[in-house]
Amino acid sequence: MMPDSPSHAELRLCSRLQLSESSSAALIRALRAGESSRQAVVLTPRAPQDYVPPFACVDTSEWGWLPPGVFVPQDGEKPTVHEDYREHGYYYSLDLSSCWESAALAEVPPPASSLDLCAAPGGKTMLMVARHLPLQHVANEVNASRRGILRQNLEHCGVPNTEVTGLRPDQWAETNRLFDLLLVDAPCSGQSLLAKGIRNPGCLGASMVNGNAKRQKGILLAAVRCVAPGGHLLYTTCTYDPDENEKVVAYILKRVPGWSAVEIPALESFRSILAAFPAYRMLPEHGFGAGGFSCLLRHNPQH
Ligand SMILES: C[S@@+](CC[C@H](N)C(=O)[O-])C[C@H]1O[C@@H](n2cnc3c(N)ncnc32)[C@H](O)[C@@H]1O
Secondary structure, X not given: OOOOXXXXXXXXXXXXXXXXXXXXXXXXXXXXXXXXXXXXXXXXXXXXXXOOOOOOEOOOOOOOOOOOOXXXXXXXXXXXXXXXXXXXXXXXXXXXXXXXXXXXXXXXXXXOEEEEOOOOOOHHHHHHXXXXXOOEEEEEOOOHHHHHHHHHHHHHOOOOXXXXXXXOHHHHHHHXXXXXXXXXXXXXXXXXXXXXXXXXXXXOOHHHHHHHHHHHHHHHHHHHHHEEEEEEEEEEEOXXXXXXXXXXXXXXXXXXXXXXXXXXXXXXXXXXXXXXXXXXXXOHHHOOOOOEEEEEEEEOOOO
């Protein structure tokens, strides 16, 4: 049943997502309850071979999409109190939604080089190196204080072959350096923060969504210029609105020749009905965290 008096902004979001009445009610309840956060950990290059974390984990064997090296603690476990985390950096703690967003990397061949364009505090980089260790990885973050945290995290977790930089995406595009894989975990309106119980005033409103969509298009237009022929670009956000997700990708596909979106069989049950190309959205009602969006793009080398 629909919660009492949904706000105009809540109803607007549900209608933009074309949710059924029951899914709308589930999303609004999750946004109001703020209890959808779900923690995960990913093993780092510092973890000894065959390492198993020192806390009880959920059986995830049937999920089919969890990236390698990721463990999901059982309720009540506190992974960050252990020495293996604090002292040794054997694992990195992050939101399960981030792991879901990175699942599409299963369809990317091992890259020789990769650039995480919006990298701080480092979660997507950790997930990427847990799957592939590129010969050369760049973790880029425009915000100087966040870049400091990123550097500390990468060092603590022993991520090798990594250069930390602080260029804007348009500056990167001017360097003419090309990478096999680009990660764009874009700054966004962060609507999923509500489902984690974090205040985020205005995040459901048109002005915040439109401002972010404009910035995301600019970031992606620069990012595609950094991808080597035949390379991949993973676009992810932690927000629900189609204007920051499907419509941003549709804009790029229309405007930049030679790109297509890649099917991710493991994410089929999350496939967006709002795009003519493969794109995936997870909502809090799925039970894997506060939600997010993921779309993997591939460049056709003939272009
Ligand atoms: C969603 S967060 C990245 C989270 C990170 N990928 C992780 O998994 O830990 C987005 C990042 O983009 C950065 N950012 C903000 N504006 C940007 C812009 N115009 N271009 C590139 N990055 C930007 C923010 O400072 C922030 O660190």
